[in-house]
Amino acid sequence: MKLVVALLLLTSGLAQAAPEGSALYAQHCATCHQADGSGTVGLAPSLKGEHWARLGADRSYMAGVLQHGLSGPIMVNGQRFIGSMPAFAGQLDDAQLAAVATHVMSLQGRPGEAYTAAELKAARDAGGSPPQSRERRTQLLK
Ligand code: HEC
Numbered sequence: 001m002k003l004v005v006a007l008l009l010l011t012s013g014l015a016q017a018a019p020e021g022s023a024l025y026a027q028h029c030a031t032c033h034q035a036d037g038s039g040t041v042g043l044a045p046s047l048k049g050e051h052w053a054r055l056g057a058d059r060s061y062m063a064g065v066l067q068h069g070l071s072g073p074i075m076v077n078g079q080r081f082i083g084s085m086p087a088f089a090g091q092l093d094d095a096q097l098a099a100v101a102t103h104v105m106s107l108q109g110r111p112g113e114a115y116t117a118a119e120l121k122a123a124r125d126a127g128g129s130p131p132q133s134r135e136r137r138t139q140l141l142k
Pocket of ligand 1: 025029030031033044045046047066070073074081085086100101104134137
């Protein structure tokens, strides 16, 4: 019986995660990255592209960017960006950021397991900074 209740709670939690992720994305991310994640020339990069095969392979990369931000020159789909992605650690909690990260994966057309609040908490606890996220990105794309 306990297991059934746990499963029901789990599935209802998952059912809520998707809409919340898209709503949070629309509210906090779409101004810069556009509703479909294709980015804004000169302002924010596209969140899609072949480089996500590598960036996405380390799930903690996106978690770290969302918690701690990203800054400095980066190449995205052959375009150079020198911008600053704000840290969201102070604005959104781990469950909300997990929902947003999962929504980004769906915009990227990368099917995969939903991000969990625990993964986002691990990134929060690990600490970081915008330049450190960029260093991480460079390593992953080597
Ligand atoms: C004020 C504009 C702005 C907002 C709002 C913003 N971003 Fe960003 N984001 C950026 C910029 C600029 C970069 C690239 C930073 C750089 O040039 O180093 C970036 C980078 C990223 C990256 C890394 C891309 C890569 O190729 O490594 C991800 C993932 C990302 N943003 C997701 C989000 C999500 C999800 C949200 C909402 C919670 C969000 N961003 C909100 C401007 C923004």
